[in-house]
Amino acid sequence: xQEVVALIHVSPPHLLVxxxxxxxxxxxxxxxxxxxxxxxxxxxxxxAMASQFEPPADLQPFTIGVVDKAQAWDQxxxxxxxxxxxxxxGITTAMQGCELQLAAIDxxxxxxxxxxxxxxxxxxxxxxxxxxxxxxxxVETYRKSVAAKLxxxxxxxxxxxxxxxxxxxxxxxxxxx
Numbered sequence: 001x002q003e004v005v006a007l008i009h010v011s012p013p014h015l016l017v018x019x020x021x022x023x024x025x026x027x028x029x030x031x032x033x034x035x036x037x038x039x040x041x042x043x044x045x046x047x048a049m050a051s052q053f054e055p056p057a058d059l060q061p062f063t064i065g066v067v068d069k070a071q072a073w074d075q076x077x078x079x080x081x082x083x084x085x086x087x088x089x090g091i092t093t094a095m096q097g098c099e100l101q102l103a104a105i106d107x108x109x110x111x112x113x114x115x116x117x118x119x120x121x122x123x124x125x126x127x128x129x130x131x132x133x134x135x136x137x138x139v140e141t142y143r144k145s146v147a148a149k150l151x152x153x154x155x156x157x158x159x160x161x162x163x164x165x166x167x168x169x170x171x172x173x174x175x176x177x
Contacts, residue, residue, distance in 0.1 A: 004030045011121045012038035014166075015064070015083065020047040031059065037122065044079060087166075098160060101150045105164050108146060115142045119158055120165030 008016075012034050018027045027045075034041050043063045047053045050068035065079035105116055111132075118128040125143070129136045147157040 005033055008034045008037060012041060014038070014040075014087065015042050015044060015080075017044045017046060020045050020053060035062065042083065044076075044083075046076075050075075098163070101152060101160050102164055102167070104150050105160065108149065112142060112146050112149075115139065115146060116157075116161045116164060119143070119161035120163075122162070 008030060016030065016034055018030070020027055031043065041062065043055070043059060045053065045055060045063065045066045046069060047066065048069045050066050053066055055063045055066065064083050065075070067075040067079060105113065108116065114132060115128065118131055123131070125136050125139045128134075129139045132139070134142075143154060143157065147154055150157065150160065152160060
């Protein structure tokens with residue numbers, strides 16, 4: 001569980017799939033940090049006792065479904081496909097008006113592109129600096145430079161970086177995951 005929590009801190013997912021045993025709530029060790037880092041994240045519970053399991057009331061707004069292990073594949077598809085469609089619809093909406101900036105990200109230098117990828121993971125300047133072995137001041141300079149090249153504000157750069165990462169993930173690019 002510690003490895004999962006560590007991964008959530010580095011790159012919080014949009015969807016967390018949880019294998020749940022009745023009576024056990026150790027999944028909270030992963031869910032709570034996820035919802036702190038990514039409040040819009042969603043949860044999918046998989047359990048052998050789906051008819052008896054109900055997510056806690058505070059997690060129900062984030063839950064997209066409870067899947068029975070005995071019928072996992074069919075139920076999983078029935079839950080995940082609408083979720084994926086909602087995600088894709090959201091991406092399409094978010095893309096309107098920013099296609100040129102998204103295309104320009106691919107033309108950035110390798111270092112600038114890496115910075116955008118780290119920004120898209122939701123990392124802070126000091127976290128990016130540590131990962132890229134740069135000073136925080138250098139990261140700030142890169143951010144300003146990339147924002148200027150793309151013609152966007154600092155906040156819009158973070159939105160574009162997140163959207164770029166999501167599009168790469170959606171297209172199956174391992175670099176974006």
